[in-house]
Amino acid sequence: MARVQALPWLLFIMVLALAVWLGWRAFGPQDNGDPLATSLVAFEKQNRLTVFSAQLSPVVASEDSRLFGALRSRQVAVIPARVDYTLDLSAMDRKRMSWNDASDTLDVQLPALTIGRPNLDEGRAQYLREGLWITRTAQDELTRKNTALAERQAVEQAANPVLLTLARGAAKDAIRQNLAIPLQVAGFGNVTVNVRFDGEAPAPAPAPAAPAPAN
Template sequence: MDPDRLNTPSPHTPRTAAPARISALPWLLFIGALALVAWFGWQLWKPKDLGDPLATSLVAFEKQDKLTVFSAQLAPVVASDDTRLLGLVRSRQVAVIPARVEYALDLSQVGRDRMRWNAATKTLAVRLPPLGISRPNLDEARAQYLREGVWITREAQDKLTRDNTQLAERLATEQAGNPVLMGLARTAAKEAIRQNLSIPLQVAGFGDVQVVVTFDGEPNPA
């Protein structure tokens, strides 16, 4: 047998190298297209400038001009006297009138001058104006009265009730301003402001932000 014929490949011998290179081409094209789509997607959705955190905070305040942060139930005890017929007829009324007062922040007074942003520590410092106290809301339907007098006319009774209502409103206003209630109201206000500002800042992409809240006259924490 001729040795040259043994070394000559038969026309029927399968050739596998070229088909292997051809079959890999679609996968390479697919991977390239996938990378291209990923690149365009990154360009479209990549994080951009987060903007001004103070502007984001002020927008959060615009929707609520006044924020009620705390309320207190009071029960002032008052007493009034009435004298008629040249002092011959005397009457007295003691009243316990439940009252409700609310503590609110005027957010329209909180501008950029009351905010400071520290980008390095992601800390927003906010200085609040004094709390406002509402006029006491007297619940005279639940009031309790104790009247003293041998003869109390209708006119005397009406006057005693009016006088006690005015006294109860005045006393409730004084009680609402006591240091204990004011301290509770300020604590509630600070927590409310932290929540009102930290959540919008997180949604805006600023991450875990620390909000430090103080009132006018309070020392600014380091």
């Protein structure tokens, strides 16, 4: 009931905000302000942005020996893991952005992606144990070893060039959307946002328009 009653007020506020924005666009100053300041505002509330997540399934194996080798056991484990790729947006400042007023183009240089610590889902892990008699202590030790191996393997898999390429592509798409929309709302029109990471070459400048043929 509370949501139903609040809806008219929400609609009123949205209409009022739209009317104010349209009035500002029609009668306000033509100077839209600083595009870099507008872009930095879009980053203020997002110190760390998760841009991509990879679902991995490390397959690991460990062995255990007790009673001078009389009791040998082995455990194979498949432990699902999720790894997040994030951007540290707190490092973004004016030095990492440039605006081309002639072409309405914003160039953005991002810091390197951060690969998070793997989140192992041991509740969905699958185990295969081999041995004539596996004590509780040996089983716990095998599980502990496999957990450490799975975490290490997940980190290595997350650094795979294919996954990194996908994560960088997702990061660029997210930043383009996060910056293009505020700039459009601020009155800069249909802007172009070029995004690159540290170490990547900047996008080539657009070719100048050909002169119109003389009559």
